[in-house]
Amino acid sequence: DIQLTQSPSFLSASVGDRVTITCRASQGISSYLAWYQQKPGKAPKLLIYAASTLQSGVPSRFSGSGSGTEFTLTISSLQPEDFATYYCQQLNSYLFGQGTKLEIK
């Protein structure tokens, strides 16, 4: 099975910061990757699909890049509502990464 490794597991940042979260696949998965945001007690929300395509309604400060085995989710300027947990998901076997909790510094 293709494994996903997300890093970091925890990230502390301030409003206005630029942050990057990385997701590495154990084998090449082309662009078969999605990113989700989850807030406590809520269902996940789709942010990015096909590695770099922004889901409708998602602010443009979110962006995704990568192909093959290495992918990144970037938030260009953190807003208060962005503090949440982020997950990558590979779209062949639908496995999720272990998550990155983004906290306020």
Next chain:
Amino acid sequence: QVQLVQSGAEVKKPGASVKVSCKASGYTFTSYYMHWVRQAPGQGLEWMGIINPSGGSTSYAQKFQGRVTMTRDTSTSTVYMELSSLRSEDTAVYYCARDFRLTIFGVAPPFPGGMDVWGQGTTVTVSS
């Protein structure tokens, strides 16, 4: 609007089964696959399986093979997830989530999808 509404919380004893429902509205039920994902307390997301509401075909994560059954009722636009032989480790919030790829002749096109609409979650507690 597109919506998935799940059944209410369940408390089960070890060894029992649970059946969670997910009623879709606001779109053509048979045109989009449906996933089931669970999340144990304080843990990450875990994909359980997928069902094609058009023909009823399913694919399950290996971990749940033999214990999970996903079905659908097209007359009520509802999908079901039944998990048997419950143990304490199955205590989790269970979500249904729509795969956003519009199917063509009942099959999802071969490009990357994603889960664009989620149910509110159903808490299943397994305790003696």
